[in-house]
Amino acid sequence: MQRYSLFSLARNAFTGHRNWQAAWRSPPLRDAYDVIIIGAGGHGLATAYYLAKNHGLTNVAVLERGWLGGGNIARNTVTIRSNYLRDESIPFFVKSVKLYEGLTRDLNYNIMFSQRSMIDVVQTYPKLRDLNRRMLAMDIHGSTYERISVDEVRHRIPPLTGGGPDSRLPIICGMVHPTAAVARHDAIAWGLARGADDYGVEIHQHTEVKSLLRGPDGAITGVDTNRGVINAPKVAVVVSGHTTTLTETVGLRLPLQTYNLTAFVSDPVKPIIDVVVNCPDIGVYFSQSDKGELVIGGATDPQQSFRRGIKENVFEDAVSAMLELFPSFKRMKMLRQWGGSLDFAHDATPIVSGTDIPGLYVSAGWWGGFKAVPAGGMTLAHLIANNQPHPLIEPFSLDRFKRLEFVLESGTTATR
Numbered sequence: 399m400q401r402y403s404l405f406s407l408a409r410n411a412f413t414g415h416r417n418w419q420a421a422w423r424s425p426p427l428r429d430a431y432d433v434i435i436i437g438a439g440g441h442g443l444a445t446a447y448y449l450a451k452n453h454g455l456t457n458v459a460v461l462e463r464g465w466l467g468g469g470n471i472a473r474n475t476v477t478i479r480s481n482y483l484r485d486e487s488i489p490f491f492v493k494s495v496k497l498y499e500g501l502t503r504d505l506n507y508n509i510m511f512s513q514r515s516m517i518d519v520v521q522t523y524p525k526l527r528d529l530n531r532r533m534l535a536m537d538i539h540g541s542t543y544e545r546i547s548v549d550e551v552r553h554r555i556p557p558l559t560g561g562g563p564d565s566r567l568p569i570i571c572g573m574v575h576p577t578a579a580v581a582r583h584d585a586i587a588w589g590l591a592r593g594a595d596d597y598g599v600e601i602h603q604h605t606e607v608k609s610l611l612r613g614p615d616g617a618i619t620g621v622d623t624n625r626g627v628i629n630a631p632k633v634a635v636v637v638s639g640h641t642t643t644l645t646e647t648v649g650l651r652l653p654l655q656t657y658n659l660t661a662f663v664s665d666p667v668k669p670i671i672d673v674v675v676n677c678p679d680i681g682v683y684f685s686q687s688d689k690g691e692l693v694i695g696g697a698t699d700p701q702q703s704f705r706r707g708i709k710e711n712v713f714e715d716a717v718s719a720m721l722e723l724f725p726s727f728k729r730m731k732m733l734r735q736w737g738g739s740l741d742f743a744h745d746a747t748p749i750v751s752g753t754d755i756p757g758l759y760v761s762a763g764w765w766g767g768f769k770a771v772p773a774g775g776m777t778l779a780h781l782i783a784n785n786q787p788h789p790l791i792e793p794f795s796l797d798r799f800k801r802l803e804f805v806l807e808s809g810t811t812a813t814r
């Protein structure tokens with residue numbers, strides 16, 4: 399792989415940047431692999447990368463129905479954090495943040511990781527109790543919340559002029575999550591694709607899996623695609639939002655529901671906010687991108703759907719919530735809006751698991767799955783390579799639903 403460095407940048411400048419190697423190949427599709435990963439999003443690409451890097455498994459194909467990195471990895475609001483509640487969840491997300499911290503160097507690809515902290519603007523006592531509880535739980539596992547005064551909140555977030563003592567919901571305090579970060583979503587997909595490709599993994603775009611295939615013994619034998627049948631004894635479904643449409647082709651029903659989540663960005667403005675702002679009581683959060691746009695997110699649709707658009711009422715709810723605390727933003731213009739479809743287990747914890755069908759693995763239920771890309775990929779790769787779950791994902795197995803051992807994160811970091 400051609401390494402990216404100041405030296406290579408300078409050398410390529412002399413030739414008008416015409417001699418850079420392609421970041422990944424487009425090899426011919428073969429009819430058999432050791433492992434097939436369905437979905438070239440963050441999790442699918444990370445799984446392929448760690449399968450090759452950590453386990454030496456390189457006869458691997460990643461099949462993507464659209465273009466690489468065109469799914470939710472391209473549609474999210476890029477917040478990375480580990481402020482969960484349960485002992486089973488927090489270590490996983492702490493590990494993911496740690497992996498993110500080293501990912502630029504690991505991939506030799508600038509993912510524009512910016513560890514700028516997140517401030518929760520607290521406006522109700524039930525939310526404060528929830529965050530206090532999380533603070534104590536997180537503390538055990540090396541993640542942090544720090545309480546700050548209203549004055550300090552306003553100092554760190556200058557445009558926050560609403561939420562005064564006479565308002566509907568006066569601000570009570572702030573809770574700072576110092577390790578929270580943002581990173582460039584495309585760079586993560588492209589960097590992981592480049593890294594996996596360098597180990598020999600094949601990435602096949604515009605290759606849609608229509609159904610999973612089982613042999614007479616019930617084990618997975620491969621997949622049927624728009625380009626024909628491809629065989630593999632191990633298949634991982636990593637298709638965020640569309641998991642059930644594939645697993646149901648082999649009769650596997652999963653406890654997942656798909657919802658639309660939306661985001662939008664403003665016109666670029668001068669630097670005004672250098673932290674991630676989260677307003678959990680009124681349901682809006684945002685950060686400022688390097689280009690200057692405010693990247694804004696709100697709550698999900700109340701009903702299940704596979705839509706990728708945005709509903710006017712969801713948009714209005716988020717904007718009116720934001721203006722309550724940031725009235726000066728009413729002069730901003732909104733530039734773009736979009737949505738994605740996410741699948742969601744009812745305990746709001748992901749599923750990274752083998753299944754009752756030998757050779758079939760799923761990585762799903764990624765509600766806030768951008769932050770989980772490195773750890774999700776690393777642990778799924780471990781599971782596929784060893785047929786044993788990595789300790790970090792043992793609680794995320796499908797069996798938890800049979801044993802009623804839910805990892806209840808509903809209502810903590812998720813809006814559901």
Ligand SMILES: Cc1cc2nc3c(=O)[nH]c(=O)nc-3n(C[C@H](O)[C@H](O)[C@H](O)COP(=O)(O)OP(=O)(O)OC[C@H]3O[C@@H](n4cnc5c(N)ncnc54)[C@H](O)[C@@H]3O)c2cc1C
Binds near residue numbers: 474740
């Ligand atoms: C608006 C919005 C805001 C969000 N904000 C955040 C956030 O701030 N922080 C956070 O942590 N998370 C956030 N998320 C969630 C996060 O984006 C997802 O949880 C995560 O990206 C899912 O993993 P992925 O990257 O692998 O998914 P994807 O990128 O969606 O990858 C799945 C891929 O599978 C492909 N695929 C589907 N079906 C098939 C098939 N049959 N055959 C072949 N390929 C197929 C798709 O085309 C897609 O490319 C947000 C999501 C949305 C929509």
